[in-house]
Amino acid sequence: xxxxxxxxxxxxxxxxxxxxxxxxxxxxxxxxxxxxxxxxxxxxxxxxxxxxxxxxxxxxxxxxxxxxxxxxxxxxxxxxxxxxxxxxxxxxxxxxxxxxxxxxxxxxxxxxxxxxxxxxxxxxxxxxxxxxxxxxxxxxxxxxxxxxxxxxxxxxxxxxxxxxxxxxxxxxxxxxxxxxxxxxxxxxxxxxxxxxxxxxxxxxxxxxxxxxxxxxxxxxxxx
Numbered sequence: 212x213x214x215x216x217x218x219x220x221x222x223x224x225x226x227x228x229x230x231x232x233x234x235x236x237x238x239x240x241x242x243x244x245x246x247x248x249x250x251x252x253x254x255x256x257x258x259x260x261x262x263x264x265x266x267x268x269x270x271x272x273x274x275x276x277x278x279x280x281x282x283x284x285x286x287x288x289x290x291x292x293x294x295x296x297x298x299x300x301x302x303x304x305x306x307x308x309x310x311x312x313x314x315x316x317x318x319x320x321x322x323x324x325x326x327x328x329x330x331x332x333x334x335x336x337x338x339x340x341x342x343x344x345x346x347x348x349x350x351x352x353x354x355x356x357x358x359x360x361x362x363x364x365x366x367x368x369x370x371x372x373x374x375x376x377x378x379x380x381x382x383x384x385x386x387x388x389x390x391x392x393x394x395x396x397x398x399x400x401x402x403x404x405x406x407x408x409x410x411x412x413x414x415x416x417x418x419x420x421x422x423x424x425x426x427x428x429x430x431x432x433x434x
Contacts, residue, residue: 219235337365347389
């Protein structure tokens with residue numbers, strides 16, 4: 212449970228008690244502070260903070276990107292001790308975990324870090340002509356789908372970090388935050404919410420129907 216005041220708490224749900232507390236940010240003394248006034252968030256440049264993300268529990272580890280501090284911390288799930296940490300740098304957000312790797316998105320690259328050590332496993336650079344990431348990407352199996360400002364959807368193999376494909380929408384406008392649900396790809400952008408069908412499941416369904424009935428008119432129409 213993140214608190215927003217520099218503490219990450221572990222709570223035992225069965226005992227209704229505090230399991231551990233980890234302090235990731237120390238309070239900053241301000242001699243001119245007026246206690247009768249409301250606290251105002253300090254100014255920071257664009258992308259200096261992590262994009263908000265809930266703590267991620269992976270096995271016996273907890274990954275957390277606190278908005279108050281420019282660091283990624285990996286804690287022991289049982290006692291809250293620090294296992295390793297990495298500076299934010301120009302990372303934007305923690306996209307998720309695949310196998311034993313944490314996938315992070317930066318302003319011009321996508322990087323995988325080892326869950327065991329926090330060391331870099333691979334790094335994929337995004338070409339400047341393709342634009343910067345413009346939303347949260349989505350993980351599906353060993354594929355990571357990342358929306359870019361140029362209007363393309365970049366697909367990266369999370370095993371080796373290789374670029375698999377770059378798909379453009381017909382009208383060229385960029386996608387937003389992505390979510391995979393069933394055979395659909397949902398995109399939330401400033402323009403609204405869009406839904407797209409994934410190609411691979413459609414092709415698999417067509418092949419299954421073709422095997423059952425080679426002359427099925429619906430299959431020809433759908434194809």
